[in-house]
Amino acid sequence: xxxxxxxxRGVLLDISxxxxxxxxxxxxxxxxxxxxxxxxxxxxxxxxxFCTNETQATREKFVKKLQGLGFDISVAEVTAPAPAACRILxxxxxxxxxxxxxxLVPEFADLDKANPNCVVIGDAAENFTYANLNEAFxxxxxxxxxxxxxxxxxxxxxxxxxxxxxxxxxxxxxxxACDVEAEVxxxxxxxxxxxxxxxxxxxxxxxxxxxxxxxxxxxxAQQCGMRAVQVRTGKYRALCVCLSTCRRMVQxxxxxxxxxxxxxxSVERGCSAKCDFRGSLERKPSPVCQPSFRELLAL
Amino acid sequence: xxxxxxxxRGVLLDISxxxxxxxxxxxxxxxxxxxxxxxxxxxxxxxxxFCTNETQATREKFVKKLQGLGFDISVAEVTAPAPAACRILxxxxxxxxxxxxxxLVPEFADLDKANPNCVVIGDAAENFTYANLNEAFxxxxxxxxxxxxxxxxxxxxxxxxxxxxxxxxxxxxxxxACDVEAEVxxxxxxxxxxxxxxxxxxxxxxxxxxxxxxxxxxxxAQQCGMRAVQVRTGKYRALCVCLSTCRRMVQxxxxxxxxxxxxxxSVERGCSAKCDFRGSLERKPSPVCQPSFRELLAL
Numbered sequence: 001x002x003x004x005x006x007x008x009r010g011v012l013l014d015i016s017x018x019x020x021x022x023x024x025x026x027x028x029x030x031x032x033x034x035x036x037x038x039x040x041x042x043x044x045x046x047x048x049x050f051c052t053n054e055t056q057a058t059r060e061k062f063v064k065k066l067q068g069l070g071f072d073i074s075v076a077e078v079t080a081p082a083p084a085a086c087r088i089l090x091x092x093x094x095x096x097x098x099x100x101x102x103x104l105v106p107e108f109a110d111l112d113k114a115n116p117n118c119v120v121i122g123d124a125a126e127n128f129t130y131a132n133l134n135e136a137f138x139x140x141x142x143x144x145x146x147x148x149x150x151x152x153x154x155x156x157x158x159x160x161x162x163x164x165x166x167x168x169x170x171x172x173x174x175x176x177a178c179d180v181e182a183e184v185x186x187x188x189x190x191x192x193x194x195x196x197x198x199x200x201x202x203x204x205x206x207x208x209x210x211x212x213x214x215x216x217x218x219x220x221a222q223q224c225g226m227r228a229v230q231v232r233t234g235k236y237r238a239l240c241v242c243l244s245t246c247r248r249m250v251q252x253x254x255x256x257x258x259x260x261x262x263x264x265x266s267v268e269r270g271c272s273a274k275c276d277f278r279g280s281l282e283r284k285p286s287p288v289c290q291p292s293f294r295e296l297l298a299l
Numbered sequence: 300x301x302x303x304x305x306x307x308r309g310v311l312l313d314i315s316x317x318x319x320x321x322x323x324x325x326x327x328x329x330x331x332x333x334x335x336x337x338x339x340x341x342x343x344x345x346x347x348x349f350c351t352n353e354t355q356a357t358r359e360k361f362v363k364k365l366q367g368l369g370f371d372i373s374v375a376e377v378t379a380p381a382p383a384a385c386r387i388l389x390x391x392x393x394x395x396x397x398x399x400x401x402x403l404v405p406e407f408a409d410l411d412k413a414n415p416n417c418v419v420i421g422d423a424a425e426n427f428t429y430a431n432l433n434e435a436f437x438x439x440x441x442x443x444x445x446x447x448x449x450x451x452x453x454x455x456x457x458x459x460x461x462x463x464x465x466x467x468x469x470x471x472x473x474x475x476a477c478d479v480e481a482e483v484x485x486x487x488x489x490x491x492x493x494x495x496x497x498x499x500x501x502x503x504x505x506x507x508x509x510x511x512x513x514x515x516x517x518x519x520a521q522q523c524g525m526r527a528v529q530v531r532t533g534k535y536r537a538l539c540v541c542l543s544t545c546r547r548m549v550q551x552x553x554x555x556x557x558x559x560x561x562x563x564x565s566v567e568r569g570c571s572a573k574c575d576f577r578g579s580l581e582r583k584p585s586p587v588c589q590p591s592f593r594e595l596l597a598l
Contacts (some may be wrong), residue, residue, distance in 0.1 A: 004412050106449075111304040120343050125429065127429075128429045128430055128432070130424065130425055130426075130427045130428065133427070133464055133468075134461075134463050134464055135464075137455065137462065137463075137464050137468075138461060139463055141455070141462060151579040155475060155476045155477075156436065156440070156476050156480075162433075162437060163433075163436065163440060164433050164436075165429075165432055165433055165439055165472065165476050166473060166476075168476070169436075169472040169473070169476040170472060172471045172472055172474075172475040173464065173469060173471055174468070175471075176467060176468050176471040177454045177455050177464050177465075177467070177468040178453075178454075253365075295500060295504065297596065
């Protein structure tokens with residue numbers, strides 16, 4: 001086992017696509033083995049922090065749903081974008097126009113929302129209507145200096161009934177229309193990971209991020225000096241595993257003696273020639289490997 | 300009068316924001332003086348081509364509406380993106396998944412749409428629902444090599460009840476989500492302007508484009524070697540007139556003896572310090588001036 005792995009003291013855990021697939025009547029389906037994996041991490045003495053870009057509900061509601069699905073999780077263990085955004089809005093005296101999910105609105109209850117001087121966009125899901133997008137656009141374009149704050153920059157995510165566009169896609173629409181750059185709160189923003197690390201009291205060199213998003217989970221964590229694992233569940237797609245990442249992946253496998261991936265043929269498949277991040281390989285972060293979360297913990 | 304202006308033999312005319320503001324119960328409101336201006340251009344012997352990114356209706360329906368608003372216009376005089384896209388789809392054997400306005404669908408009647416191998420996006424307006432965007436996204440992301448064809452790249456436009464997001468914003472959302480670059484048909488694509496010029500039988504040096512969109516009308520025409528005028532109606536906003544364009548504007552005014560702008564104080568206001576294309580000035584094209592279409596023709 002590699003030296004760094006023995007030094008790991010804290011685990012940052014993405015939720016959607018790692019612990020469960022969201023959507024459907026019950027609010028989601030647990031991914032097999034994940035509830036047990038969370039219990040094992042906690043029993044091992046490792047510090048654990050759930051680090052999510054979830055913005056479809058208040059943390060209270062979200063955690064309650066996960067508890068109902070069998071997960072050992074509490075509100076105090078969750079780092080999420082909305083509370084982080086509220087702190088920023090208060091610090092800067094910003095009054096938000098909200099384009100967010102109805103269930104997230106209570107997180108912003110304390111803020112003055114009259115005569116808005118910024119737009120906050122989250123994963124509004126069904127609230128991403130033509131009318132609501134036009135309204136947010138008109139608020140933004142009407143400002144002398146448009147301020148757009150985005151609760152994440154995810155491209156898409158998986159629900160039980162298929163892939164859905166995430167907040168990042170709608171953020172890009174508003175950015176383009178108004179010729180502005182959004183300020184991103186949540187993964188992959190560095191302050192967001194740093195806040196989670198601080199809450200655990202663990203330095204980045206002793207922490208590992210586990211997620212299904214190559215950019216927001218893996219890339220964001222790496223930028224903060226953490227190691228990161230991309231699981232094969234959730235939005236993971238073989239296409240996202242690129243030739244350019246092979247060397248670092250193989251080196252990592254050697255370093256770790258295959259601790260994560262030795263029994264996981266998909267890593268080799270992931271390194272095959274089926275590789276097309278469509279001309280933007282260089283900009284993509286490299287995951288260390290792609291086990292399922294269950295496989296990862298079982299090894 | 301400048302030599303080049305005496306040489307002008309053809310006029311390319313944008314429609315929405317120049318001739319009329321779209322939207323509302325009657326389908327739009329004519330901009331004062333525009334119908335008369337069209338008649339005067341035609342009476343002057345100048346060749347005229349309506350060059351529009353309109354994709355909310357078939358050309359037949361669109362032209363009928365404009366005739367009802369008092370404009371002298373026929374289908375044969377209109378260059379529009381949908382017919383141009385159809386030609387491309389047929390040439391390349393592409394079967395489109397359509398994310399367009401219901402009224403545009405008949406333009407694609409002749410094409411095989413089973414088992415789609417590309418997505419065509421137009422200004423779908425009310426069809427830009429959360430469900431439809433997710434569906435287009437899933438079709439795209441499911442392709443080995445996603446092909447996204449966009450009927451324009453406009454940021455927004457003005458309707459009678461206010462500014463609306465245009466197809467370009469939604470194009471950007473899909474581009475980002477799928478990590479692809481759309482192929483744009485319509486303004487500002489060079490082949491689109493070239494096609495309109497060919498239909499008039501006028502070389503670019505002898506043509507002028509009149510529009511309200513600094514990028515799609517003015518910039519696109521300039522890239523083809525044409526001169527271009529940005530009118531102050533439609534989506535025109537003082538913010539879009541930048542300090543960086545002043546020198547060229549002033550030079551143009553001197554060249555032309557102020558023929559377009561001599562009686563138009565708004566040009567000077569446009570050159571004021573109220574200038575913030577937010578760090579991307581260099582990439583923006585420069586209009587020659589900003590009269591209203593009526594003023595332009597009255598001079």
